[in-house]
Amino acid sequence: MGLVSGLVLLPLAPLRGTIWVAERLAEYAEEQLDDERAARRLLIDAEAALERGDLSEAEFDRIEDELLDRIEVVQAGKEVMI
Numbered sequence: 367m368g369l370v371s372g373l374v375l376l377p378l379a380p381l382r383g384t385i386w387v388a389e390r391l392a393e394y395a396e397e398q399l400d401d402e403r404a405a406r407r408l409l410i411d412a413e414a415a416l417e418r419g420d421l422s423e424a425e426f427d428r429i430e431d432e433l434l435d436r437i438e439v440v441q442a443g444k445e446v447m448i
Contacts, residue, residue: 402440409433 409430416426 402437405433405436405440409437 412421412426412429412433415421416423421429
């Protein structure tokens with residue numbers, strides 16, 4: 367990048383930095399959504415919350431169904447890749 371273009375684009379540096387951070391966060395979020403271990407950890411956390419009384423049985427059932435579906439999707443994706 368030349369001196370002139372560097373000076374002209376300097377005011378956009380914070381915006382470009384923000385975009386870069388947003389892209390990294392999006393990548394991380396995608397990894398977490400596909401991560402079977404993360405879903406299993408959340409399931410364990412939900413079970414603990416149920417035992418503590420922080421969640422009702424209905425709330426736990428809803429969360430459990432969503433997490434088990436997520437785990438199933440990840441496992442199906444792994445089978446397709448093999």
